[in-house]
Amino acid sequence: MAHTETKPVFEKLTLIGIGLIGSSLARVARKNNLASHISISSRSESTLVRAEELALGDSYYQDAADAVVDADCVIACVPVGASETIARNIGSSLKSGAIVSDVGSVKRAVIDQMQPHLPTNIHFIPAHPVAGTEKSGPDAGFDSLFENRWCILTPLENTNVDALNKLSTFWQGCGSNMEQMEPDHHDLVLAITSHLPHLIAYNIVGTANDLETVTSSEVLKYSAGGFRDFTRLAASDPTMWRDVCLYNKDALLEMLSRFSEDLSALQRAIRWGKGDQLFDLFTHTRGIRRAIIDAGQEVDAADFGRQNVGQTTEISKDE
């Protein structure tokens, strides 16, 4: 159920960290009247100043413990490796009954880091909005980032139903579709749909950088042949992705090893000229993009719709 009432979901919302995700939350919360007061915290003074210049919140603090005072909902919007420090820091300043949540791409490790340091009289509900771009920082956010994207909650045992519903209402107010999962299953699903793709993208861009037979100027010039697609993910925030690798190690190693196995088979098919095997794989994978478009998770335009400005011809309708 979407948030359609005039009453905000929360009296006071605290965002710890005001990068791409935090600043997008601030923008959509303001736009859709999801909180009466938004307090913002960032360890970085320059980031905090910028957040204030952008008028993203109502109050600003370098110390997260100050920002969470009297908050009904606190959302940590930081790389997953910073979760423990934050929980330690805010634990004793939280209002009884407050909801504490996060936006981390890994859930089991966040739970392990935060739960021991949070008091029992608050509602800790881990969350992960599956949305983002390759840009970082408070300027990079925008209020439609979560629109029609999935937000996965991984509630712990005995989570208070009212608190769970309230957090769901908040995210629905941000435009998200809601889903619930076991934390470990979340980490496995995201390993294949998000973590492995990023790792592969970082890797291929690294490989291209290190060639001695092809110059980097050639890589740039002819990147429209396919390579440039990978550079988007490989331009993502290094701290965030380092932490994902460190904190979702087992699932990621499992997916990496399957990927490598499959790649070896492909390599063998190329070496021995197995055209039919290649054709079968290349046909098999074609349908999945259509299914993603039909699921509302991708644009229905050739080349992500990024074709040259001035294009007038319409794209194939019968494909």
Added chain:
Amino acid sequence: MAHTETKPVFEKLTLIGIGLIGSSLARVARKNNLASHISISSRSESTLVRAEELALGDSYYQDAADAVVDADCVIACVPVGASETIARNIGSSLKSGAIVSDVGSVKRAVIDQMQPHLPTNIHFIPAHPVAGTEKSGPDAGFDSLFENRWCILTPLENTNVDALNKLSTFWQGCGSNMEQMEPDHHDLVLAITSHLPHLIAYNIVGTANDLETVTSSEVLKYSAGGFRDFTRLAASDPTMWRDVCLYNKDALLEMLSRFSEDLSALQRAIRWGKGDQLFDLFTHTRGIRRAIIDAGQEVDAADFGRQNVGQTTEISKDE
């Protein structure tokens, strides 16, 4: 020098194959008056009928040998594996002095396939426009496909300069920037900038398809976390990419083996929790996207500019 005269570059242009590339060429040649007459050939009757419905040319033939009669320029726009058959078929029907070219993603194999079957009184100039989308067929083409994209010519020894200039003028009239390369070097450069990325994309989509712990519906739902980016390349034409794998085998195997080596190092860094090593790689790769954008080969917008309709906030300027 761009084609600015009112006189067409060619009296009669023949396009053999009228898929994404062929039909884009037909459209831009018509729009920019690059040929007085465009003859089109396709082995597939239904494709030929569709090309005529779209009014892409002036005459239509199922037999390429009929289409090339009196042509000043013949461009084969087919998967590279079909090159030999076409050269055999058209060889004896070509006008003396005609230019014969192609658009294949591999150059050495195309030369090996076509040259022996072409008469010596024509000008054979292999070419490769580095442009495309994941769509196929005559409906998928559009007249700005080649705009600001590179077109690589790989002329053979003793290529006639006038013929070379004429073909360059034609491609510049299509909006392309021109470059010349040795065929073998072309195949190496494209192996990293285009062929390996496609192969990796096909592979990861295949891996995701084959999991028993994550359902395909979960892969679709959470694909916005990064996976969907790969599905675009993995939706490309299977025949074209099978042929690229078969006909650029050595360069592709070399790039694959470098990629796998690098991936093993990355895997090891994850297993042993080498955060600094991961951070360094993830930082190192960030700059290349900016360089590609600065080189005019990528859009300067977050997420390929495909963000949800209705977004109003501007993207970070200070990144």
